[in-house]
Amino acid sequence: MSNIVQEVLAANQNYAAEFGNKNTLGMPPARRFGILTCMDARLDPAKFAGLAEGDAHVIRNAGGRASDDAIRSIVISYKLLGTREWFVIHHTNCGMEFFTNDVMRKLLASSLETASLTEHGFQDVGKGPGSRAGEYIEWLTIADQEQSVRDDVEHIRQHPLVSKNIAIYGYIYDVSTGKLREVSPTRRAEEAA
Numbered sequence: 001m002s003n004i005v006q007e008v009l010a011a012n013q014n015y016a017a018e019f020g021n022k023n024t025l026g027m028p029p030a031r032r033f034g035i036l037t038c039m040d041a042r043l044d045p046a047k048f049a050g051l052a053e054g055d056a057h058v059i060r061n062a063g064g065r066a067s068d069d070a071i072r073s074i075v076i077s078y079k080l081l082g083t084r085e086w087f088v089i090h091h092t093n094c095g096m097e098f099f100t101n102d103v104m105r106k107l108l109a110s111s112l113e114t115a116s117l118t119e120h121g122f123q124d125v126g127k128g129p130g131s132r133a134g135e136y137i138e139w140l141t142i143a144d145q146e147q148s149v150r151d152d153v154e155h156i157r158q159h160p161l162v163s164k165n166i167a168i169y170g171y172i173y174d175v176s177t178g179k180l181r182e183v184s185p186t187r188r189a190e191e192a193a
């Protein structure tokens with residue numbers, strides 16, 4: 001077995017020991033903005049975007065895609081907690097570029113064990129049985145990084161529950177340099193209007 005649970009709890013003890021006055025933070029993000037980005041382990045939005053506790057909302061999922069659930073969170077974020085600006089940040093070398101709906105569905109139908117990423121893409125190496133339940137999920141894979149950012153910015157901007165006053169910016173994070181690069185044209189709401 002792994003030692004992950006012990007490691008996490010030990011790290012948390014250290015964190016709590018240095019907690020300071022963070023018990024005074026308010027619930028609404030103090031800097032009134034949010035970030036939608038990928039769950040990729042190489043990305044740390046608190047570090048690459050300079051966030052401290054209490055500053056901003058961060059929504060993460062596979063790809064940083066504007067899924068229904070991401071939009072649910074964004075609407076709650078601005079409507080109830082006052083955020084006014086959002087960043088959609090996808091990244092280079094995203095795992096979501098290495099498969100399609102069809103590939104994912106076939107892999108899951110074959111087995112529920114972890115697949116291997118080979119030079120021919122993800123290949124199933126586990127033993128079955130798998131499940132065909134993946135047929136019912138839209139996996140929101142990425143064929144083109146810039147286009148996926150533009151699509152998600154536009155999808156959020158055009159959503160009937162998202163106020164036109166919310167500014168939405170589109171960026172790509174480069175995992176080889178740590179730099180953010182703006183995707184154009186995804187300028188802020190008031191410029192697009």
Ligand SMILES: [Zn+2]
Nearest residue numbers: 038040094095
């Ligand atoms: Zn990713």
